[in-house]
Structure formats: structure tokens, C-alpha cells
Amino acid sequence: xxxxxxxxxxxxxxxxxxxxIHNPATGEVVDTVPRASVEDVRQAVDVAYEAWRKWAxxxxxxxxxxxxxxxxxxxxxIKEIATLETxxxxxxxxxxQIECSRFAENLExxxxxxxxxxxxxxxxxxxxxxxxxxxxxVGVCAAIVPWNFPxxxxxxxxxxxxxxxxxxxxxxxxxxPLAAIRLVQLFHDAGLPAGVLNIVTGPGGVVGEELLxxxxxxxxxxxxxxxxGKHVMEVAAREVKRVTLELGGSDPxxxxxxxxxxxxxxxxxxxxxxxxxxxxxxxxxxxxxDSIADTFLEKFLxxxxxxxxxxxxxPDVRTGPLHTAKQREEVEExxxxxxxxxxxxxxxxxxxxxxEYAKGNFYLPTVLVDVPPDARxxxxxxxxxxxxxxxxxxxxxxxxxxxxxxxxxxxSIWTNNIAKAREAAERIEAGYTxxxxxxxxxxxxxxxxxxxxxxxxxxxxxxxxxxxxSKSIVIATP
Ligand code: NAD
Numbered sequence: 001x002x003x004x005x006x007x008x009x010x011x012x013x014x015x016x017x018x019x020x021i022h023n024p025a026t027g028e029v030v031d032t033v034p035r036a037s038v039e040d041v042r043q044a045v046d047v048a049y050e051a052w053r054k055w056a057x058x059x060x061x062x063x064x065x066x067x068x069x070x071x072x073x074x075x076x077x078i079k080e081i082a083t084l085e086t087x088x089x090x091x092x093x094x095x096x097q098i099e100c101s102r103f104a105e106n107l108e109x110x111x112x113x114x115x116x117x118x119x120x121x122x123x124x125x126x127x128x129x130x131x132x133x134x135x136x137x138v139g140v141c142a143a144i145v146p147w148n149f150p151x152x153x154x155x156x157x158x159x160x161x162x163x164x165x166x167x168x169x170x171x172x173x174x175x176x177p178l179a180a181i182r183l184v185q186l187f188h189d190a191g192l193p194a195g196v197l198n199i200v201t202g203p204g205g206v207v208g209e210e211l212l213x214x215x216x217x218x219x220x221x222x223x224x225x226x227x228x229g230k231h232v233m234e235v236a237a238r239e240v241k242r243v244t245l246e247l248g249g250s251d252p253x254x255x256x257x258x259x260x261x262x263x264x265x266x267x268x269x270x271x272x273x274x275x276x277x278x279x280x281x282x283x284x285x286x287x288x289x290d291s292i293a294d295t296f297l298e299k300f301l302x303x304x305x306x307x308x309x310x311x312x313x314x315p316d317v318r319t320g321p322l323h324t325a326k327q328r329e330e331v332e333e334x335x336x337x338x339x340x341x342x343x344x345x346x347x348x349x350x351x352x353x354x355x356e357y358a359k360g361n362f363y364l365p366t367v368l369v370d371v372p373p374d375a376r377x378x379x380x381x382x383x384x385x386x387x388x389x390x391x392x393x394x395x396x397x398x399x400x401x402x403x404x405x406x407x408x409x410x411x412s413i414w415t416n417n418i419a420k421a422r423e424a425a426e427r428i429e430a431g432y433t434x435x436x437x438x439x440x441x442x443x444x445x446x447x448x449x450x451x452x453x454x455x456x457x458x459x460x461x462x463x464x465x466x467x468x469x470s471k472s473i474v475i476a477t478p
Pocket of ligand 1: 147148173203248249381
């Protein structure tokens with residue numbers, strides 16, 4: 001049994017309760033983890049509260065050293081951790097390895113910022129006084145992490161939090177705690193003092209809820225569904241806790257008549273179907289200029305058909321299973337509802353057949369045209385391998401449809417015309433616009449949604465601000 005890590009110790013739930021972790025490709029039990037109670041969470045928060053001041057007083061160089069060393073250990077153990085992630089999450093081993101590498105790179109990025117955090121000297125009207133603005137850590141932070149990128153989305157929170165001098169309690173998704181626990185152990189192996197980083201496993205309604213209400217937790221860093229994020233914000237408001245919310249998305253991709261269609265077709269295929277379509281910034285709506293739509297589809301559809309579906313541990317597999325049976329059902333329902341409304345499938349729209357697929361949550365990469373604009377697959381977030389494709393008459397039409405969504409996470413435009421690219425970048429209501437680029441987040445750039453896709457940013461130097469308070473100090477020099 002894998003255990004939680006609290007105060008540097010591996011611990012079970014006090015009442016001994018456990019949860020099974022299942023492999024989405026085979027249905028087999030991978031391992032069990034503790035099912036924490038509210039008391040278990042309180043203890044972890046108390047331990048983090050005890051630890052944070054000492055960590056805040058630790059030198060920036062020491063904080064950076066721990067993160068650099070952890071990154072090194074992640075790379076040394078990458079095969080083992082990635083395999084664990086594939087077994088619990090379902091994504092391909094290659095995708096898990098990329099995610100673990102990104103985790104390490106993210107730690108190094110923030111480790112490099114540790115000694116660059118600075119405040120301000122502010123002259124005041126009275127000449128014998130001056131002001132300083134200093135940055136202080138917030139205190140105990142909670143990281144609430146979803147199952148689709150259990151490694152990188154945890155890293156996005158831990159790295160800036162620890163560099164800024166906070167302590168943290170991590171709550172991984174109930175179905176993906178194993179790689180996360182292993183990684184938290186590596187921080188300790190790298191010399192992180194006990195209690196600074198803790199991980200508690202259990203259901204969102206128990207573990208997550210206690211983190212939201214516990215008065216010693218001063219900041220919640222949440223990634224998950226928009227509906228859960230709204231709840232997090234409401235509860236956090238009662239104690240005026242700081243929150244950052246990275247929520248759902250329905251990213252539009254626009255392909256113009258002058259685009260490099262081969263590059264765009266590859267990006268649409270990877271962008272929609274990596275991680276079996278279960279990515280917040282996946283391409284979820286594709287808008288093709290009418291004049292190139294047929295040529296684009298001729299290039300795109302063979303790429304989709306070639307994506308081999310199967311167990312993510314097999315080297316030739318490009319798309320693993322959906323994470324849970326429920327997740328597959330939701331995607332199937334959205335696809336079937338669209339077809340009932342007049343949509344036509346050009347690929348997929350069914351489960352793959354054969355013995356190797358019998359026990360996993362597999363679904364074929366799906367492409368739909370003639371989708372009614374009010375179908376749920378357009379209006380809501382489709383978190384799986386299904387892509388609605390639309391024809392648009394010009395850029396105005398494309399941008400209007402792209403913006404017709406409650407979400408505003410990412411977006412892309414494919415064109416060789418700088419004026420069109422600029423117009424789209426300015427007018428699309430989203431936290432990211434990629435121009436002729438795959439939908440991927442960069443460590444160096446702030447990432448976070450507009451509208452109901454989120455509040456606050458992760459990545460970039462900006463993320464640090466969400467883990468620090470600005471304190472004003474006045475110094476009188478009589
Ligand atoms: P989810 O909202 O169901 O769960 C996210 C986390 O919140 C889990 O750890 C869960 O246990 C916890 N949780 C559930 N109920 C809670 C409660 N009452 N109080 C506190 N915590 C609670 O989301 P999910 O299904 O795990 O993840 C998929 C969603 O995440 C998608 O909508 C996706 O777009 C979004 N996402 C967003 C980003 C981003 O950066 N914007 C990145 C990845 C995923």
C-alpha cells in the first residue's frame with residue numbers, strides 16, 4: 001500500500017481506511033492508498049503550519065537547492081514514475097515521460113527565480129521617512145489537483161509555493177495519487193525539511209473540503225472543473241482565502257485559407273487527441289475557412305485514423321483509454337446527442353472492438369461535422385477524444401464563433417498573414433493565443449483562463465505573486 005506523507009513520515013489513515021487505484025486500460029488494481037478523514041487532513045495542516053515559518057526563513061539559495069536536487073532525482077527515476085503514472089492515469093508512457101520531464105523543468109525554472117524575488121524602495125513626501133514594499137510568503141497553501149495531468153499540475157503549484165517560502169498540503173485526485181506520492185518523497189530525499197510539503201489522499205468532498213474551510217490554510221491553488229472551482233471560490237470567500245483557479249476550457253482552433261495546412265492538420269490531431277483528449281487546453285472546436293475545409297480534412301482524417309488506441313504501456317500506442325468508465329460515458333453521450341441532432345461522424349464515434357479493449361475505457365478518436373451549434377459538445381467542455389469541426393466564411397465569423405463560449409482558456413490561429421494573426425490574438429477572449437503553434441503551455445509564460453476558465457495565473461514569474469503578500473513598511477529616520 002502507498003501511504004500519505006505528513007511531516008516527512010509515511011502514514012496511513014487513522015481509521016485504516018483505504019481506496020483502490022485502478023488501471024484504466026485493464027481495470028486491474030494498481031495499488032491502494034489511505035482514505036483520509038477530516039482529522040487526518042487537520043493534522044497535515046497543523047504540521048504544515050508548524051513548518052512554514054522556519055522554511056520562510058531559510059535562504060533563497062537553500063530553497064533553490066532543494067528544487068534543483070529534486071529535479072535531478074525526478075530525471076534519475078523518470079522511467080519508474082512515468083510507468084506508475086501510465087498505470088494509474090492511462091496516458092501513454094511517452095506522454096507520462098514528457099509530463100515528468102516538464103515537472104523537472106518547472107522546478108528548475110522556479111529554483112532559478114528563488115534569488116530574484118525583490119521588493120521596492122519608495123520615497124515618501126516626508127523627507128525623513130521612506131517606504132519599502134517587501135514580499136512575504138502567504139503561509140500554508142493547499143494544492144488541489146485533478147487526474148488528467150497529476151504530475152505537472154501538482155508541480156505548477158509546489159514549485160512557486162516553496163520558492164516563495166510557503167508550506168503546502170497537496171490533495172491529488174482520488175484516482176491518481178501514486179506518482180504524486182512518489183514525487184513528494186523525492187523532495188524529502190532532496191533535503192526538504194519535514195512538514196514543508198505534505199500529501200493527503202482521499203475524496204474531494206472530505207479532504208478537499210477540509211482544506212477549503214481550515215482556517216490555517218491561507219491559499220488554495222485549485223485545478224479542476226469549472227463547477228468545482230465555483231464551489232472552491234465560494235467557500236474560500238468565507239475566510240477571504242487567496243485562490244487561484246485553473247478551470248475548464250473549450251479551446252477554438254481557427255485555420256485560415258492561407259495557412260500551412262500540413263502543419264495545422266498535425267497540430268489539430270495532436271492538440272485534440274493527446275492524453276485521449278483529456279486536456280484543459282486541448283483543441284475542442286475546430287473552425288476551418290470554407291475554401292480550404294475539404295483539403296484540410298483530406299490531410300487531417302488519415303492522421304486521426306492512424307492513431308493507435310490501446311494500453312499506454314505498449315510502445316506503438318498513441319492514445320490510451322479514457323480515465324474512468326464514467327468519463328467515457330460522458331463523451332459517448334455528447335457524441336450521440338450531437339449525431340441525434342444531425343452531426344455526421346467522419347471518424348470514430350464508437351468503442352474499438354477486440355479482446356484487448358474489453359476491460360479498458362477505450363473510445364476511438366472521433367471527428368464530427370454538421371454539428372448543431374447548441375449541442376453540448378460545443379457548449380460544454382468535452383473531456384475526451386471527440387472533435388466538432390465547423391466551416392466559417394471569414395475571420396469575423398471564426399472569431400465570433402470562437403468567442404461564443406463560457407470558456408476562455410486557450411485558442412489558436414493558423415495563418416501566414418500577420419494582420420489576421422494579430423487581429424485574432426487581440427480579439428479572441430482567451431488567456432492564450434497560439435499563432436501557428438500547438439496548444440502547449442510554456443513555463444516562461446503566464447497561463448490562466450479568461451471568463452469561466454479561471455482566476456489567476458500559473459507559470460511564469462507571475463505565478464509567484466499568487467504565493468506572496470506585498471507588505472508595506474515605513475521607516476522613519478529622525
Ligand atoms: P474535478 O473538479 O472533479 O476535481 C479536481 C480536484 O478537486 C480533485 O482533486 C477532486 O478530488 C477535488 N475536489 C472535488 N470536490 C471537491 C470539493 N468539494 N472541495 C475541494 N476539492 C474537491 O476535476 P477533474 O475531473 O479531476 O479534472 C478535469 C477538469 O480539470 C476539466 O474541467 C479540465 O478542463 C480541468 N483542468 C483545467 C486545467 C487548467 O489549467 N485550466 C488543467 C487541467 C485540467
